[in-house]
Amino acid sequence: MKRTTLxxxxxxxxxxxxxxxxxxxxxxxxxxxxxxxxxxxSGDQSNSSEDTKIxxxxxxxxxKDSSLTMTAKNVKIITAGGIVTLRxxxxxxxxxxxxxxxxxxxxNGAKIDNQLEIKESQ
Numbered sequence: 762m763k764r765t766t767l768x769x770x771x772x773x774x775x776x777x778x779x780x781x782x783x784x785x786x787x788x789x790x791x792x793x794x795x796x797x798x799x800x801x802x803s804g805d806q807s808n809s810s811e812d813t814k815i816x817x818x819x820x821x822x823x824x825k826d827s828s829l830t831m832t833a834k835n836v837k838i839i840t841a842g843g844i845v846t847l848r849x850x851x852x853x854x855x856x857x858x859x860x861x862x863x864x865x866x867x868x869n870g871a872k873i874d875n876q877l878e879i880k881e882s883q
Contacts, residue, residue: 811843812840812841812842812843813840815840815845815867815868815869815871816838816839816840816845818867818868818869819840819863819864819867820838821867822863822864822867823836823838823863823864826859826863828859829856829859829860830851830852830856832850832852832880833851833852833859833860836848836849836850836851836860836877837849838864840868840871843872844871844872844874845864845868845872845874846874847860847864847873847874847875847876847877848876848877849877849878850877850878850880851878851880852879852880854879856877857875857877857879860875860877861873861877
C-alpha cells in the first residue's frame, strides 16, 4: 500500500511539473527587440529639463485619469529630443487611444510615438 501511494505521488508530481513547464512565457522575442538600438527603453530617457518636464506631465495626466486600469497607468513614457515614446501593455484599444490622447495634450505639441501593445486576455 505504501509503495502504491508513493508511486502515485511521484507520478502526480512529474505530471504537474510537465504542465508547469509548458505554461512558462517565452520573452525571447521581446528581449531581442529591446536590445536593438531601434527600440526605446527607460535608459533612453533624456535628462534635459524640457524632456523630463514633458515626461512628468504625461505621467501625471495618465495617473490622474480614473478610467484607466492599473496596467495602463504603468506604461513606459520615454521622452528624448522632444519625442514622447509610449511602450508597454494595455488592456484594450480604447486604453491605447486614450493614453495617446492624454500624452498629446500633456506634451504640448511634442511628437507621440505610440508603441503600446494590447495585452491578450488570459
